[in-house]
Amino acid sequence: MSKKAKHIVVLIIAILAVNLFSKVVYKRFDLTEDKRFTLSETAVDIVENIDAPVIIDVFLQGEDFPSEFRRLQNETKQLLEEFAAINNNIIFNFINPIEDEASRERNIQQLSARGLMPMQLSVQENGKSTQAIIFPWALASYNDETITIPLVKNKIGADQQELVTNSVQHLEYAFADGLSKLTTPKHKKIAVLKGNNELSDKYIADFIKKIGEYYFIAPFTLDSVETNAQKTLTKLEDFDLIIAAKPTEAFTEAEKYVLDQYTMNGGKSLWLVDAVAMEKDSLYNETGKNFAITRDLNLTDFFFKYGVRINPVITSTLYSTPITLAIGEGSNAQFQHLQWPYSPLAASNNNHAITNNLNLVKFDFANQIDTLKNNIKKTILLETAPLTKLEGTPREISLDLVTQPQDPALFNKGNQTLAVLLEGTFTSVYSNRIKPLKLKTDKLKSAPTKMIVIADGDIIKNDVVRNKPQELGFDKWTGQSYGNKEFLLNAVNYLLDDNGLINIRTKEIAVAFLNQEKIASEKTTWQIVNILLPLILLAAFGVLFSYIRKKKYTA
Template structure:
């Protein structure tokens, strides 16, 4: 009997000793194992690197709260919490979280707080929820606030294309949680920003004087208006992370084109928003006007890089509206919305870090793009037109009167025309095997280089529109007539983040989580079977295991006693 007691004590000692060793090892060894197929609980290397640079504790307020949230919103809420916990596991400093409902504030404070959330792009969403009294409307705030001891920023986490279903939007939002949270943290821990040059001197940005770019990128990048004719040599442009050419109206000189070419050869990022034709929209009334082709000197440069901006205009049946004067009502002129196929609402996106899951982007008078051979350059179309498009070669009649009747669908037989191209790789200089412009030394010339170029056949895609009442510029993407907001600003932000650091946190937007819905037919047919299996199987396994252990111990120790 004494031997049996000693054996039992030894077993318990080894058991608790093993647990103690595991606990001690867990305190000294920091590791995580992600067994999911899509690596849901792993982070992109760029995110891990950013988290390792955090030097002070951070706090995340999850604003997505409320009673009786639908299952999809609870899933998003849980995913936000899990993402914060995963960030905390990799972070050099502690990242805590809490839940906060803005609707719990006093009425006087609530309005100001909701307006402050709008500055971060967090707008309330109206949901239909089931309660004891029936279906009711409920406001939710699908966003997060990230703060340290001094500063605070925020991010909207419920995003998706308008063409997506509810499940797809939720799944896309969950896929992007890592990017949204890491981007918010980056704003706090890395306040310094790169420089962007906005080229001036050729009629660029004449509509809003660059307000669209400045308003969208303020706080993340430093923007400078740069007269290109004042640059003396290519090195004068090397300090800029990227250069924007936005809707020029006047010719570029050979000297200026050489400066831009050598900037790209030096590894620079060039964004060219170029109109293939010139449109005078103010003359579209009555008999209308003709949009004529323009050549501003940039065509040969872009052709060498692999893209041609054609001298035409695209019309699309997925169009927007333009406000026009439709007569008087009393003594007041009335403004009415006119269907306008030249204003394309593009919602078909490439599965790329820049455009994945992006909502509709509006283009106004855009020209088609063709690609040409350019060895070493990868050409990626980013945004496409709809399945019902057509191309009108210049000269193009632009007249409001043409919209008196519905467009003939049979004429719109083209589909998925590329509206924006990303060019990456090893570029060849336009001036290879050519004479250099006067004033530039041959020994400084670079005949090739690894840069990036973005080409869009619409000079206005990043220009803000104006308020119809006071003429003040609106935020980029806001429509002054319909009060709707397009994703032009988000497209711009994603674009510059990718160009600034393509392998940075923007790369986490390419993550994909599969939706695995249950088979509703099988659920209805096999519901009782699976419920019984899930309830009874653990009990049976436990009884069998416990009975086996009891039988083995009984036989073992009964023989020793005998």
């Protein structure tokens, strides 16, 4: 065999060996600066454990997409390709539901009926604006169950580029969360406290329905504490989390002691409480007035020991949601959206997993929280805008306020805390105190646990129209959607999270966009450059080559 033939044989063998090795040893390299193609360990675990085909239909498909949403389309496809590379049970398709004119309207109606609402976009091209309709949703099916996965992460005041940036950062969490719900059996349990005149079921129905997709939910009353406290505590400890949704009747010392011992045993809790009694509905009377008074729930020492204090004051801010009132009389009355400082919009100044990339959260007559020094780690989750003032109680609240100009100079208290996360080893409220009753064990220090305290019960309250609960966070008057449901869901997931899924929300991805205005204004210039520059370079090369050749052969 000739030397040349040997080289060819060696080359063929080497190529075959590389191919066989690549099939046995699979490795992908992410060279992007923000590691956008590197999946979190949690997402990888979820995908790896899928044991049957999951069919994902993505409706983010079309020819007339704005460039920003083509980016979201590409990022979605790349993410699903990463999932499919890990587990071939992931099968995905991109579908344009409005491509066929004959079935367009029927498809829109069918998707809308399933809660997949279309989104209308403004398309800017060549300096002109047109409208396009897209469906930024996916349907994932596993065995006989199908769930919806939202691909767009809404945020109040965001333009299309910001919307896409938020959505791209949210993609991995959205799909990992959806696949987890679809393929992972529920095992944790949540107790919704009853017996202290909390919100009735119809006012928390939307949120309870949502968390029911992840956890087992059951009501729990503390009424039996007085007769059999130990049995009540034992039953309560069967639950991983308790939710107190706007209690309005004071807790007894016995009830507090049982709740304290639940915390000492590692129980998690979500408290949504009002230190002031005031309801917006109470203003809709002939006078348009009512009094806000302090509400004593007998929980001051309870929260104080854990490191927070809910003050009986009302936060009033210029950055708030409007109130909708009928202005005029009879048939001439018109609904108007008017500034209402008692419905603050709250946001977070950190990138905690609960609040990162979160829409604004709406409150009503919220109170203010002070954090106190102790060994508990405290994270401020939500706070008001800087232009805020605090109003003491008792105080008359009147709808006439909407007609009065507000002086910004009076709103000088800065950001005020409305929601706090507490984490660590808690000290019992009844440490060094006489116990109201006797239990089998009396723990003075807790196992490591978590608690979230929110100074407004209305944050979980959904509207009810014709006895039908509406979506939490949706304002039927303005059509605006706020981040209440997502915030509370993130809070519950964080309190109960044992697989790190919620931490995917902190992932940051930098999405670069072209400047559409600059493209339109400089389009002709760059077209000329792209056409003429190659010709000029070619001509210059020809002249130079001719000169060198002529000089060479005339020498």
